Amino acid sequence: QVQVAESGGGLAQAGHSLRLSCVVSGGSFSSYGMGWFRQAPEKDREFVAATNWDGRYTWYGDSVQGRFTISRENAKNMAFLQMDNLKPEDTAVYYCAATRTAVGATLAPRYEYWGQGAQVTVSS
Numbered sequence: 001q002v003q004v005a006e007s008g009g010g011l012a013q014a015g016h017s018l019r020l021s022c023v024v025s026g027g028s029f030s031s032y033g034m035g036w037f038r039q040a041p042e043k044d045r046e047f048v049a050a051t052n053w054d055g056r057y058t059w060y061g062d063s064v065q066g067r068f069t070i071s072r073e074n075a076k077n078m079a080f081l082q083m084d085n086l087k088p089e090d091t092a093v094y095y096c097a098a099t100r101t102a103v104g105a106t107l108a109p110r111y112e113y114w115g116q117g118a119q120v121t122v123s124s
Contacts, residue, residue, distance in 0.1 A: 009118030022096030033103030
């Protein structure tokens, strides 16, 4: 059974940085495409970033392009989301997700495995 778990959320001031981590267990991590999504209160889940199996290719949502960086370390079964120059509108629950087939997908239903989410709160 594949399990996904995020860590590293918390409170940050606008303009500062946070780094989210995601560990995947029970599956073949190095073959999965990985993605990050977020959901703010009363809003739809939003695509943030994705990467292919070896991290060579990355995709970003328009609202985070140039500020966030997705990466992965296959030897540790981990993916990361480096969030720089945070803004109050980045406040949301952030989810890590894995897909066996839809690499680079920006739609949440294309991902089979999900974590429970990590809260990120950015104060102005």
